[in-house]
Amino acid sequence: MPHAASHTTEEHHEPTGFWSRYIFSQDHKVIAIQYTITALVVGFVGLFLSWLMRLQLGFPGEFNFINPNNYLQFMTQHGMIMVVYLLTAILLGGFGNYLIPLMIGTRDMAFPFLNMLSYWIYLVSVILLLAAFFVPGGPTGAGWTLYPPQSVLPNASPGADWGIRLLILSLAVFVASGTMGGLNYVTTVLQLRTRGMTLMRMPLSVWGIFIASILALLAFPALFVGGVMLLLDSLFGTSFFIPVVNVLGQQLGREGGNPILFQHLFWYFGHPEVYIVILPAMGIVSDLLSTHARKPIFGYKAMVISIAAIAAIGFIVWAHHMFVSGMNPYFGFWFAIATVIIAIPSAVKTYNWLLTLWKGNLHLNTPMLFALGFVSTFIIGGLTGLFLGNVIADVPLHDTYFVTGHFHLVMGVSAIFGIFGGLYHWFPKAVGRMYSEALGKLHFWVTFVGSYLIFFPMFGEGFLGLPRRYFSFKGIESFSPIIHDLNVFITIVALAVGAAQLLFVFNLIWGAWKGRKAEANPWRATTLEWQTPTTPPPHGNWGAQLPVVHRWPYDYSLPDAPQDYIPQTTSQRS
Amino acid sequence: MSAQTFTEANGSHPELPATKLALWLFLAVATMLFAMLLSAYLVRLGFSEEHALPKPNLLWFNTLLLVFSSLALERASRGTARRAPALWLVGGALAVLFLIGQLFAWSELAQAGYFLATNPASSFFYLLTALHGMHLLGGLVAWTRTASCVIQEGRGESRGEAVRFAPASSTRVKLELCAFYWHFLLAVWVVILILVWMTT
Numbered sequence: 001m002p003h004a005a006s007h008t009t010e011e012h013h014e015p016t017g018f019w020s021r022y023i024f025s026q027d028h029k030v031i032a033i034q035y036t037i038t039a040l041v042v043g044f045v046g047l048f049l050s051w052l053m054r055l056q057l058g059f060p061g062e063f064n065f066i067n068p069n070n071y072l073q074f075m076t077q078h079g080m081i082m083v084v085y086l087l088t089a090i091l092l093g094g095f096g097n098y099l100i101p102l103m104i105g106t107r108d109m110a111f112p113f114l115n116m117l118s119y120w121i122y123l124v125s126v127i128l129l130l131a132a133f134f135v136p137g138g139p140t141g142a143g144w145t146l147y148p149p150q151s152v153l154p155n156a157s158p159g160a161d162w163g164i165r166l167l168i169l170s171l172a173v174f175v176a177s178g179t180m181g182g183l184n185y186v187t188t189v190l191q192l193r194t195r196g197m198t199l200m201r202m203p204l205s206v207w208g209i210f211i212a213s214i215l216a217l218l219a220f221p222a223l224f225v226g227g228v229m230l231l232l233d234s235l236f237g238t239s240f241f242i243p244v245v246n247v248l249g250q251q252l253g254r255e256g257g258n259p260i261l262f263q264h265l266f267w268y269f270g271h272p273e274v275y276i277v278i279l280p281a282m283g284i285v286s287d288l289l290s291t292h293a294r295k296p297i298f299g300y301k302a303m304v305i306s307i308a309a310i311a312a313i314g315f316i317v318w319a320h321h322m323f324v325s326g327m328n329p330y331f332g333f334w335f336a337i338a339t340v341i342i343a344i345p346s347a348v349k350t351y352n353w354l355l356t357l358w359k360g361n362l363h364l365n366t367p368m369l370f371a372l373g374f375v376s377t378f379i380i381g382g383l384t385g386l387f388l389g390n391v392i393a394d395v396p397l398h399d400t401y402f403v404t405g406h407f408h409l410v411m412g413v414s415a416i417f418g419i420f421g422g423l424y425h426w427f428p429k430a431v432g433r434m435y436s437e438a439l440g441k442l443h444f445w446v447t448f449v450g451s452y453l454i455f456f457p458m459f460g461e462g463f464l465g466l467p468r469r470y471f472s473f474k475g476i477e478s479f480s481p482i483i484h485d486l487n488v489f490i491t492i493v494a495l496a497v498g499a500a501q502l503l504f505v506f507n508l509i510w511g512a513w514k515g516r517k518a519e520a521n522p523w524r525a526t527t528l529e530w531q532t533p534t535t536p537p538p539h540g541n542w543g544a545q546l547p548v549v550h551r552w553p554y555d556y557s558l559p560d561a562p563q564d565y566i567p568q569t570t571s572q573r574s
Numbered sequence: 575m576s577a578q579t580f581t582e583a584n585g586s587h588p589e590l591p592a593t594k595l596a597l598w599l600f601l602a603v604a605t606m607l608f609a610m611l612l613s614a615y616l617v618r619l620g621f622s623e624e625h626a627l628p629k630p631n632l633l634w635f636n637t638l639l640l641v642f643s644s645l646a647l648e649r650a651s652r653g654t655a656r657r658a659p660a661l662w663l664v665g666g667a668l669a670v671l672f673l674i675g676q677l678f679a680w681s682e683l684a685q686a687g688y689f690l691a692t693n694p695a696s697s698f699f700y701l702l703t704a705l706h707g708m709h710l711l712g713g714l715v716a717w718t719r720t721a722s723c724v725i726q727e728g729r730g731e732s733r734g735e736a737v738r739f740a741p742a743s744s745t746r747v748k749l750e751l752c753a754f755y756w757h758f759l760l761a762v763w764v765v766i767l768i769l770v771w772m773t774t
Contacts, residue, residue, distance in 0.1 A: 110592040179603055183596045191592045217599060221607035225614065232701065237691040240618060256622035256694060261614060268610070 015539075026112035027539045028097045031119050033430065035093030036423070038119075039086050040505075042126050046081035047498050049074040058491025060472045068471040069158040072141030075469065077132075079144030080167065083273065084174060085126055087415050091280040092178070092216060093122060095422055096185050096209045098430065102529035103206050105194030105547045107540045110187040114180050121177035128170035135162040143469065145266055146227075148241040148259050152234040153252070164234055168227040175220045182220075185213040194528075196549030200304070201568070203527050203553040204297065205422075207304055208283020211311045212276045218315070219272035226265035233257070263325055267318035274411050275314045278378075279307055281418025282349060285371045287553075288421050289353055291525045292368035293360030294564055296554040299352040306345035313342040323394045332391040339389035346382055350375065361557070361564075366440030367523075370421030373448045374414050380452075381410025384459060399469070402462025405455045413451045420447070420504070427511065428518030429529055432536045435511035443503045450497035457486045524565050527553045531569050597751050601758050604709060608762050611705070612769060615698045619773055625695035627774040630682040633767065636675035640763055643668035644756045647717075650724070651749035658749070659721075659728035666717045669756070673707055695774045702766050706759065713755050720748045 015021050022030060052074045056066045066074075097115065101108055109115045132139035141158035142151030150156040151164050189202070189210045202210075229240040239257035246252075290297040297303060319327065319335040353375050362368065384406040387393045397403060420443075427435055466473070466483055473479060521530040533543040547569045555566040619625050646665030650658045680700070683689075688696040723745045 111596065179600075183599050183603075186599055187592050187596045191590070191595060217603050218606050221603055222610050225607060225610040228701070228705075229614070232690065232697070238697045239622075239691070239694065240614075240697060253691075255624075256618075258618060258621050261617055265610065265614060 024116060026108070026116045028101050028109050028112070028115060029430070029537065029539075029541075031115055032094050032096075032098035034119050035097060035122065036090055038123060038126060039090035039094060042081055042129070043086035043090075044501070045130070046078050046086060047501065049078040049081070051495060051498055053078065054491040054494040056471065058488045060474060069141060070138065071471045072143075072469075073139050073158050073163075076141050076144050077129075077139050081129070082412060083144065083277070084171070085129060087277045087411075087419075088178070088216070088273070089122060090419055091277060091415070092185065092209065092213060093119065093181055095205070095280060095284065095419075096181065096213065098426065099205050099529065100185055100188055100209060101192070102429075102532070102537065102541060103203050103527055104189060104192065104197050105528045105542070105549060106188065106192040107542060107546070109184045110192055111184050115184050118177045118180035118184065121173055121180065125170045125173040125177060128166055128173060132159065132163050132166040132170075135166060137162050140164040140167050145263075145270070146230065147266075148230060148233060148257075148262050149243070149245060152230060152242070153245065153247070161234070165231060168231045168234075171227050172224055175224045178216050178220055182213040182217040185209060186217070194546045194549060197528075197568075200301070201549055201552045203283075204286035204300070204303055204307075205280070205283040207307055208280040208286075211307050212279040215272045215276050215279070215311050215314065219269045219276065221269075222265050223269035226262055226269070229265075230262065260322070260325055260327055263322050264319070267321045268315075270321065271318040272311075272314050275310055277415045278411055279311065281374065281415045281422075282307070284418045284422040284425075285374045286349075286353065286356075287527070288367050288371035288425055289356050289375075290554050290556060291425075291523050292363045292365060292371070293357050294363070294556045295356055295360040296556055297352070298355035298358075299348070300552065300554065302348055303352055306348045309345040310342060313338060313345070317342055320389055320394070323391050324398045329391075336389055336391050340386070343382070343386060343389075350379060350382070365424075365437060366435075366444055367421045367425035369441065369444040369448070370417045370424065373444065374417040374421065376448075377409045377417060377451065378414045380456075381406055381408075381414060385410055396465075397462055399467050400462035401458040401466045401468050404468045405458030405462060408455045408458075409451070413455065417448075420444075423508070425523070426529070427508065428522050428535070429532075430536055431512045431515075432518055433511055433515035434518050434522070435507045435515055439503055439507040443500060443507065446500040446503075447497055450493050450500065453493045454490050454497065457490055461486060524563070526555055526565050526567050528568055531567050591747050593747060594751060597755065601755070604758070604762075607705070608702075608765075611698075611702060612765070615694075615702070615769065616773070618694050618698070622694050624693045625774055626693065627688060627695040627699060627770070628683065628686045629771065629774070630679045632675060632679045632682060636672050636679065637763065637767060639668050639672040639675060640760050643672060644753070644760045647749070647753040647756050651746070651753045655727050659725045662717075662721055662724045662749070665753075665756070666714065666721065669710060669714060669717070673710060676703055676707055679703075695770070699770060702770075706763055706766060709762075710759055713752070713759065716748075716752055716755070720745075720752050723748060 015025070021027075025031060025034075052063075052066060053071065055063050056071055097109070137159050139159045140146065140151060140163035142160070142164065146164065146167070150160070152160055154160055189206060193199075193202075229238075232238045233240050233242050237253060239254040241259050241262040242252075242254040242257040243259065244251065244255055286297055286303060317335055317338045319331055320339045323332050323335075357372075384402070388397060388403060388406060424435060424440055427433075461483060464480055464483060466479060473483065518535060520532070520535045523530070528547050528549070529537075531547060532541060549568045550571045551566065551568055553568055555561075555568075557564045558566060643665050646661045646668060650661035650665060653661060680703070683696065683699070690697055690700045727745050
């Protein structure tokens with residue numbers, strides 16, 4: 001019954017040189033690790049920028065090198081780095097590359113060369129992004145949404161000349177890289193599944209990454225188009241988005257451009273982007289919960305349908321980011337309704353996670369803790385999203401810290417918990433050694449409790465009306481004095497949580513170097529990647545024969561089974 | 575190790591080559607891109623009084639070039655291996671001529687005083703034609719790589735080895751995909767042309 005196809009010598013054409021093996025490798029696992037490390041490094045830059053912002057907010061006036069201009073630059077770059085260059089890249093490029101071929105039982109991506117190219121082009125986009133810190137004027141400080149006119153008019157925002165141009169260039173390159181990756185992931189899932197791996201037997205991680213890749217393919221063009229038009233407005237004086245503007249009594253030679261048009265293009269990308277990030281994390285968390293609770297996932301079919309529904313509805317809710325933009329109020333009505341509707345599949349997923357845990361045999365190891373943390377922050381972040389989805393509540397809250405708390409919990413912290421959980425979970429497979437469980441748990445508790453201490457008070461600050469994006473609240477005496485104390489508190493916690501991430505780095509490096517040798521299947525999991533003949537899997541993954549799939553990926557704790565899990569490769573009889 | 579070995583080993587969906595699926599996906603991406611741009615165009619025109627744009631007659635001629643280019647590639651992908659190389663080269667040459675013609679159309683507009691930043695219609699016209707031209711340039715890269723396969727197989731034919739490309743042969747697939755991409759770009763160009771004509 002194993003796969004009949006015989007493999008000849010071609011299969012062992014594994015490249016032997018250092019460069020072709022570790023640097024310009026076409027092996028999906030090596031590319032996945034390259035993506036992961038690059039994204040984490042750039043993520044630490046983003047983390048450092050958030051420290052600088054918090055220092056200013058907690059101790060205004062104490063740090064002289066932070067001024068209103070570079071505060072805005074830190075904020076803009078922090079947002080862009082975290083959403084695009086960390087979360088998107090690590091979830092699609094990192095987890096997508098590592099998991100898709102292993103979980104569906106193939107030897108590599110459909111187009112290995114394109115896959116390699118995708119990584120190197122991503123690296124170019126990262127270099128362009130970071131180069132902006134070294135050009136005259138520095139990186140753009142127009143906010144991660146890059147709204148015109150202030151993003152491109154001279155002196156309207158920091159970095160309005162070279163900074164914004166480099167960032168747009170970097171984004172365009174990122175879109176090219178993401179498109180190459182996305183074509184690969186979708187084609188691979190549709191074409192290269194091993195025998196027996198039907199679509200409805202795919203692990204939810206693959207489902208999440210697969211649907212998110214489709215979203216990325218369809219949403220990134222909007223960012224690309226908006227970016228190119230913005231670039232032309234910046235470089236060549238066109239008026240795509242720039243209306244008639246008077247600067248110091250002088251009229252610029254622009255006419256008729258519409259800034260709201262840019263907002264539509266941006267959020268037509270920007271909202272699906274939220275799901276590009278959260279759907280893979282949801283998939284990973286589903287697999288982690290099921291494995292470490294030793295229970296079948298509850299409502300597998302409903303989970304798949306919800307992923308697809310969230311993706312589809314995700315394309316028609318974008319303008320809920322624009323309730324205060326001055327667009328036609330009737331739009332707001334429609335987008336508010338669509339936004340509330342999208343809460344339904346999200347709630348289905350949440351209930352299914354809780355029901356998967358119900359009476360499960362919970363193994364509270366590090367990956368499981370992070371998965372549970374994801375469910376928690378996703379619920380709190382999601383519920384506060386319902387406030388903001390309604391126009392009446394959004395209008396007073398929109399430009400306050402309420403929104404900062406909301407999106408950090410629902411897509412920032414949640415997504416990164418999914419990533420941490422996934423990294424710990426698959427670490428033994430990827431490097432063949434174990435990390436330190438004690439350090440991992442410490443990392444979790446500091447990060448989990450710390451995240452709540454940072455972001456939960458922001459809801460309160462938002463209700464008190466504290467505006468986001470502000471450099472300083474000096475001179476605004478009407479705010480309750482508690483705001484200042486809260487800001488000091490948040491800053492201290494943020495510094496501690498940021499520093500705690502070094503535990504994670506140390507744990508992984510130490511684990512890869514000195515950790516205990518990992519068994520092939522330390523979590524006693526059912527999915528294909530744990531059934532590889534060797535750990536870590538070699539180039540080509542499966543040795544002589546491809547695995548054959550006989551069952552869905554969630555056969556845990558079946559009543560009459562000899563073990564509490566049955567791998568997907570085990571046939572029906574046994 | 576090549577992707578082909580993997581694919582054959584899995585044997586999951588031989589009837590639909592992975593490259594064909596990938597091309598369809600890419601066309602979906604390109605469709606989104608042009609759809610976004612054209613809707614932005616229509617919205618943006620509503621905000622300006624001034625959207626005059628001279629329409630060089632050259633554009634009709636260019637359109638014809640692209641139509642014939644598309645036809646030639648289609649014939650090459652359906653025809654015999656002996657005739658394919660000539661048709662393939664003609665199709666590609668016509669596409670290059672189309673691009674040169676577009677550059678001449680640009681210079682006509684510039685001579686009439688219509689530059690990138692003159693008014694929204696001219697801004698979008700330059701942007702749309704540039705992006706369309708860049709997609710065609712990308713297509714020409716694929717065209718060049720396919721050309722060598724076509725010419726080699728054409729030589730084989732002259733020695734009497736094969737009358738037609740086998741339906742699922744890799745060369746046949748490459749020809750079909752390239753031709754299909756050309757039809758797509760022709761359709762995009764026609765849509766751009768119609769919209770520009772109707773709105774300026």
